[in-house]
Amino acid sequence: MSGRKIVEVKNVSFKYEKEWVIENSNFSLEEGQFLGLIGPNGSGKSTLINLILGLVKPDNGSIQVFGKPIKQFNDWKEIGYISQKSNSFNSGFPASVLEVVRSGLVSSLGMFCFLKQEHTQRALEALRLVGMEKFSKSNIGELSGGQQQRVFIARALVSEPSLIILDEPTVGVDTKNVNKFYDLLNRLNKENGVTLLMITHDLDRIKKYATEIVSMKSKSFTGLSDDVSYITNPGDDHKYEDTDQLLSSSRELNS
Numbered sequence: 252m253s254g255r256k257i258v259e260v261k262n263v264s265f266k267y268e269k270e271w272v273i274e275n276s277n278f279s280l281e282e283g284q285f286l287g288l289i290g291p292n293g294s295g296k297s298t299l300i301n302l303i304l305g306l307v308k309p310d311n312g313s314i315q316v317f318g319k320p321i322k323q324f325n326d327w328k329e330i331g332y333i334s335q336k337s338n339s340f341n342s343g344f345p346a347s348v349l350e351v352v353r354s355g356l357v358s359s360l361g362m363f364c365f366l367k368q369e370h371t372q373r374a375l376e377a378l379r380l381v382g383m384e385k386f387s388k389s390n391i392g393e394l395s396g397g398q399q400q401r402v403f404i405a406r407a408l409v410s411e412p413s414l415i416i417l418d419e420p421t422v423g424v425d426t427k428n429v430n431k432f433y434d435l436l437n438r439l440n441k442e443n444g445v446t447l448l449m450i451t452h453d454l455d456r457i458k459k460y461a462t463e464i465v466s467m468k469s470k471s472f473t474g475l476s477d478d479v480s481y482i483t484n485p486g487d488d489h490k491y492e493d494t495d496q497l498l499s500s501s502r503e504l505n506s
């Protein structure tokens with residue numbers, strides 16, 4: 252790992268309405284990490300992602316992405332995003348796997364560009380990386396949830412991002428395919444050097460694969476990275492029973 256910070260959240264506070272969702276918190280992500288973000292429902296994990304993607308603005312504090320203040324950052328093709336809703340096409344959805352993957356080029360090429368043979372080749376290469384090349388002509392809705400998620404990884408990969416952010420991507424995916432999906436993420440991280448930030452409730456698997464685990468707690472983050480501030484709140488009613496156990500056992504990850 253290079254140690255280069257590609258996301259840096261400093262002293263950030265954020266509220267949608269009256270109540271703070273994130274309060275005076277710090278978080279950072281380094282190039283090459285596979286960072287698992289865990290925490291109870293409603294603790295603010297997706298909100299952190301929305302802040303990093305610039306979809307909502309912090310009330311206080313600063314956010315830097317790839318070394319730039321988020322307001323100045325515009326190289327969005329560097330970041331791929333996969334949500335939990337990606338894998339829910341029904342069988343009638345009228346797009347082929349190849350079309351779905353090629354649509355991932357829109358952010359780098361612009362809405363009205365003409366797709367060329369070269370773009371099709373890039374899409375096929377991304378499908379090959381996720382082991383889905385032979386499904387390129389299939390209708391996306393005909394695939395299983397797990398296969399659809401692999402296609403969405405390919406769609407995120409086609410613009411060659413340095414960072415992929417995943418928000419509970421395995422919801423609704425069967426166990427066998429979840430295992431394959433984690434293996435794929437591991438390969439992308441280790442062999443292709445893609446940095447990963449993944450929200451998950453799957454403590455067992457994330458413990459096995461992540462290089463770093465950060466937990467949302469008390470509107471803030473706790474974790475094992477030196478860069479993540481550890482802030483506790485004795486009045487915390489957001490208890491995540493497995494978190495402490497997970498964190499203590501995952502110390503081995505970094506030792």
Ligand SMILES: Nc1ncnc2c1ncn2[C@@H]1O[C@H](COP(=O)(O)OP(=O)(O)OP(=O)(O)O)[C@@H](O)[C@H]1O
Nearest residue numbers: 267268272290291292293294295296297298299467
């Ligand atoms: N658009 C919104 N407007 C108002 N409140 C919101 C909005 N989105 C989320 N919240 C609230 O902000 C808090 C944090 O929500 P968030 O979705 O970030 O949590 P989470 O940790 O991702 O939860 P989950 O694990 O259930 O996905 C919750 O109390 C939620 O109800």
